[in-house]
Amino acid sequence: MPGTAAFWRDARLPHVESRRACRSRACYKPHSHPTFSIGAIDAGGSIFTGSKDGQVALGNGSLVLVPAGCVHACNPLPDTVWSYQMLHLDARWLQAHAPALDGDTATVLHCPQLYAQFCAMNALLFSKAGAAEKDAALLAFLGACASARADPLPSERKPLPRQLAPVLATLQARPSASLPQLAQAADLSPYQLIRAFRAATGMTPHAYQLNMHVNRARSRLQAGGALADIACELGFADQSHLQRVFKAHAGITPGRYRGQGG
Incomplete structure (x- = not known):
């Protein structure tokens, strides 16, 4: 079944x-x-x-x-x-x-x-x-x-190091900022940023960005936005890219998520 x-x-x-x-x-x-x-x-x-x-x-x-x-x-x-x-x-x-x-x-x-x-x-x-x-x-x-x-369970969130605060601020202002741009905001090398960011949040900067995009996509889908427009707005390569990432995070395709709202 x-x-x-x-x-x-x-x-x-x-x-x-x-x-x-x-x-x-x-x-x-x-x-x-x-x-x-x-x-x-x-x-x-x-x-x-x-x-x-x-x-x-x-x-x-x-x-x-x-x-x-x-x-x-x-x-x-x-x-x-x-x-x-x-x-x-x-x-x-x-x-x-x-x-x-x-x-x-x-x-x-x-x-x-x-x-x-x-x-x-x-x-x-x-x-x-x-x-x-x-x-x-x-x-x-x-x-x-x-x-x-x-x-x-053990607390899954720890106080964010001050050095990473500019990284989150950059992500809020520019959700698709590149790794070098994020590293520059923290005055770290890309490798140092990945290690520090993962230790603080449980995700790499890239995974954190994808998670942000999926959460934003949920809101836009609920509002009735077209999938192609959402993919473009959120910086995905194309509609198929958004579908793959969304399903990996939400366990369902964007189309089914939008269509099954009550």
Whole structure:
């Protein structure tokens, strides 16, 4: 049986996006989101990897809470399929409505009751229920998460060295800046920059740039932008290049991502 994936989005609830994947073989490169993310494993084993060397095995019913900006990857065990759900919450909205969950540490929860509540809440999001009912269920679930006992993973984010601050500023102003330009901003050689940047963020500068482009592509796809225009705007060689990079990070093609919004 081939794997399936579905997304839910609603313009009335712009602070939340949800995804369900069944019997997926998708594997993800290390990446980060500008959102606070909550993943739930429905079936099959998987490995959660952060920006450090540590790995955590997840099983049926495991929940993972990943702060915005935390570099991570979660992939199925070799030669197996897995089923999972993924919730993305606007970081500012989370800070305003569930500040107890905000932080720098990825968290694994092993709580059958909480997993069941997550599944019921996510099923409600995908249903035809009203926006107010969906939002209330979401807030109730986040409150339950804040009250649950958790086993925190080692912090995946460290204070950024001052020397790298100009690099991030350059990336924000010029997302497609070259490695020599970024190295010059930090007054480092390209090799020194790659080593320092990876140690601080869990990614090379190039991988960080690609991750930024994918996150920007998500927003533009949700707004209805044409794929060719998005590829050109974000500095990809062509539409096919964007498709390959997007799928490697998101586990789905840009066209399917845009077409499956609710």
